[in-house]
Amino acid sequence: MFTLALTASTPGTGTGMATGSVILVPRAYAFSPFEAKPHSTEILNSPAFSPLKARPANTGFNSYPGHNAQDPNSKTTHSSMVYCNSDSDQNPLFNDWPQLLQISIGSGDLMLGQAIHAFLAKLGYQNDAFRGNNLVNLYGKFNKLGDAQSVFDEMLVRNTITWTTLIKGHLQVNDVESVFRIAREMYWVGEEFNEHTCSVILQACDSLENLVRGEQIHGFVIKRGFDEDVFVGTSLISMYSRCGDLGAAEKVYSNLAYKDVRCLNFMISEYGKAGCGEKAIGVFLHLLGSGLEPNDYTFTNVISACNGDIDVEVLRVLHGMCIKCGCGDEISVGNAIVSVYVKHGMLEEAEKSFCGMGERNLVSWTALLSGYVKNGNGKKALEGFSQILELGVGFDSCCFATLLDGCSECKNLGLGLQIHGFVVKLGYVHDVSVGTALIDLYAKCRKLRSARLVFHSLLDKNIVSFNAILSGYIGADEEDAMALFSQLRLADIKPDSVTFARLLSLSADQACLVKGKCLHAYIIKTGFEANPSVGNAVITMYAKCGSIGDACQLFYSMNYLDSISWNAVISAYALHGQGRKALILFEEMKKEEFVPDEITILSVLQACSYSGLLEEGFCLFNDMESKYGIKPEIEHFACMVDLLGRAGYLSEAMSFINRSPFSGSPLLWRTLVHVCKLHGDLNFGQIASKHLLDLAPEEAGSYILVSNLYAGGGMLNEAARVRTVMNDLKVSKEAGSSWIEIDNKVHQFVASDKDHPESKEIYAKLDLLKSEMKQNMIYNRTPADMSPM
DNA sequence: TTAGGGTTAG
The missing domain is CATH 1.25.40.10 (Tetratricopeptide repeat domain)
Known part of the structure; x- marks a missing residue:
């Protein structure tokens, strides 16, 4: 028995004949497999390049760091050193190279793989698909697509596996177009597609733009009868749900005769992501009923799927079950438990679970800190910052975003600035989630210039970052916000309900009916009018812009009403001094079984106040706690x-x-x-x-x-x-200002303002109005009221 | 004897 060592790069490695128990693969093989020129007779005949004959000296072997030549079981052995039995007189590489390749991939040791490549090159892999396929796989796994392609090109015999492996390599580096290009070539040369090929290509169809391709492959899959395959089925479920078509994913799922644990785990996860907690639990129960054993993925997924609608007791049962099944110590399960308690606002349980975790990572920390932020305790979240620093668990974009949210929550601009510096130093400044959190922080602290700088520095802006800067503009500079909205449309970023709600609130605060109406038209065109929060914002916009008729018309035409819609319309009547109507609507609201909240009561009280309905106001105020359960x-x-x-x-x-x-x-x-x-x-x-x-x-x-x-x-x-x-x-x-909109242009005035080009005429008209008011006894104040503030 | 499916924070 002797030992084989494959080592690649030790300086001074000899290429002489073997004299001991160690074979050293020559440096030339290890580093330049493509230059090994296996067909060159010169190389083939050279002992140095002939692993079958070679028995190179072990010079340099002992100099390998961490290696103990005397102890083959030494744990400090570098992964490039591989020991194997070689009782046969054949070189052990001859039989063992596939396993060695697996070791190379598993241990991330590319050089070992390159050495094997050199060996196989010498054997002439061009005539053997098996050897070539393994090499294409090797380079694909190491993201060396150029090398994988070279092996592929050199192969004289290829099969379905060769093509599939090359496609998989491109998928791994997210080169979706190459996946489709190679698949097309594969089709043109007449190579057969099988279940493996289809499941790989389906993974490239992970966005809406590739849904049509995905559907075409689905058709092909059915035609070939691959739809029974659980791998293909799982890839189809993944493809449809990533493209946003959960219904199609469900269909695939229910048509699949045999489902394994991985497939069921996947469906649980997809239901969880789609917010369908009950359905996720249904699949979990099906898994248990099928006699399959849940694993850590199952618990991570099903626990994460427990959104706010799921009863806390269910959550507790799941938590208990995962401990009983021995999955409670898994870090991903622990993280899911912490996050889901946070989701339910159960911070104490989240803290307890966090403390009970045997091992924690940055995700665990971020989950807990986000819980503090969401529950309005930004200060406590920020204390975690120093702990993370001390523990040295590192940072990532999500953690930074959470910490910055904490700064926003407690308006701690000082620490926010420090974290911003940290973000720049660690290279996260262009990350869109970090950038958005920074914009949000600066906007909340009224540092609009900084917010703007961060926004413009973002390379990949999205609708969330746009909405963040938009909220900074509210109450600051309406013109800028509208210009930004045009930019958004030019950049082909689709506005969402938050965008419209904020823009409407902007128009409402500016009492700018024309702009509000334009927005409303755009909202109808884009189909957002059905969105409850947008619909409610339109009602408020019309009310604040003085058009109570439009506000009511929209209210009565809305298909979906919630308490906020009722609040909006009651508040609209209050604002317009129509207290009686507000009270009637309040009664209607209760008749329709909508539950009044603190805003409803406030709006009705305002309505009473503006209309002098003293008795009604007092009755409601006295009933607040006893009848409606709302503490004033x-x-x-x-x-x-x-x-x-x-x-x-x-x-x-x-x-x-x-x-x-x-x-x-x-x-x-x-x-x-x-x-x-x-x-x-x-x-x-x-x-x-x-x-x-x-x-x-x-x-x-x-x-x-x-x-x-x-x-x-x-x-x-x-x-x-x-x-x-x-x-x-x-x-x-700060000087107060007023404005009026004429012909789509907003004219703004501050006290004593003489800047307007028609200032003279405006003041003359004001004087005229004042004297008319005096004459009509409307204006009965002292001259002090006439002087500007 | 090679190639295929999944997890956590925002």
Whole structure:
């Protein structure tokens, strides 16, 4: 018995004859198999290049790092060193090369494979499809498609396996077009396609643009009777679900007579990805009923499929089952458990499962941290950042995106900037998910310039990154947002429901009916009107743009209504001062068995307030908790102060504030000052003002409101004093602006603005209007109101 | 005696 070692590159490797128990494959074979020129008689006759005859010296062998020549079982042996039995007088390579090739692929040792290539080249693989196929496979597995192609080209005899293996290599590097090109060539030369070939080609049809090809192959598969094959079936299921046709995938699944565990696991996973948790569990139960044994993939998939609709008890049973089946320690199962508890908002269970994991990786960490972010605890998620750093588990784009989401959640721009620096340093800056998280962070922290820079630096923008920058533009620069929307259409990125909802909200805030209508037309054209969130945003847009008729028409024509639709239309009536109609709709909503939420109640209270429906407002407020199970929040209390105040009950409004749990909040006092100003009541106004300025001394808006209250009551000196205090405290307010849209152009004005080209005419018209109002006794305020702020 | 199907975070 002697030892064979295949080593490739040790410097100083001799090429002399064997003198010991070790064969060294010459360097020339190991590195340049294509240059081995196996047909050259010169090489064939050379002992150095003849493995069958060669017994090269073991010079250099012992110098191989980590190798122990005396101990063939040494665990430190480099994968290039392969030991095998060779009692026969034949060179062991002769029989064992296929296994050695497997070792080469399995251990990632390309040089070992190249050495075998050299050996096979010498034997003349051109006349032996088996040898050539193995080499095509070798190079394909190492993503060396050029070398695989060279072997393929040199082969004189090819078969289905040769072609299939080459196709698989191209599939592995995602070169879909080469897959189809080679498949076409295969067809033209008359090579037979079998189940293996079809399942490989089907994998290349993984996007909508290749669905037609996938369907053609499906037709061919049926014609040849390959549709019974479980591999082909699984590839078809994969192809259809990746192309977004889960119905077709289901059909393939149900037509498949024999399904193995892998196929069932796959279907569970596809149902999970499609959000069909119950169906995924159905397949899982079918798997158990078929007597098949679930494995770690089964549990990872079925647990991940448990979305919010699945009862938590089911989740607990699955969790228990996977432990019982011995799959609980698998890291992917653990990660799925943590993520699914996060999905159900069960953070404590997620933490417990995370802590109970024997082994954790970056995915486990990200799953838990995303749980903190989703549950509004960005601060805790960010604490994980330092832990990940300390543990040295590394980072990836998903982890960075989650951490940045954490920064957005708690508006921690400082740490966000640090992570941005880290992202740049580690080369993740062009990643679209990281970029989108950065845009979101900067947009939320009102750093629009930074958001814009990140957005424009993204190489692959998608609709999510576009929506992120869009939300940054809301309330900032409407023109830019619309220009960006045109760019989006030019770039052929399809808008989604979020895009439309945000653009509509933009038009609504700008009260820009023409733009809103254009958007609505585009929405109808693209079929998004049926989307509930878009439909509801259209209602709100019409209401805010002053067109209550259009808002109602759309509401009554919508096929799908939810509570938000009702809230939108009730709020529309409130906004238009039609309180009675809002109340009628509220009753209708309940009759139709829609459950009112806190927004519904707020909208109805606003409707009562704007229409002076004091009694109705109070009844609803008193019923909130007992009848609707909604605890009144600060906004509801503010609404009640407004309701009482507008109705002239200022004393009651003040005692209402004092009795409320929010008497220390500036919002309620601001509301009271506002209603006092409406009534010109300086008595209560002064008390309310004192509370407001004590509670919010840094808010410029409060000083201006108080100053206007005094000015409105004729106390001009007091009004001026408040302004002086405000200036002394260096509290400044951004100039307010108003705008009007004429002939598709928005004209914007700030106080004392003289920039408009028709400024003179505009002021002249204003003066005329003021004097007319005076004459008609409509305008009965003091001159202070006329002076710009 | 070579070639085919899957898992987790966003």
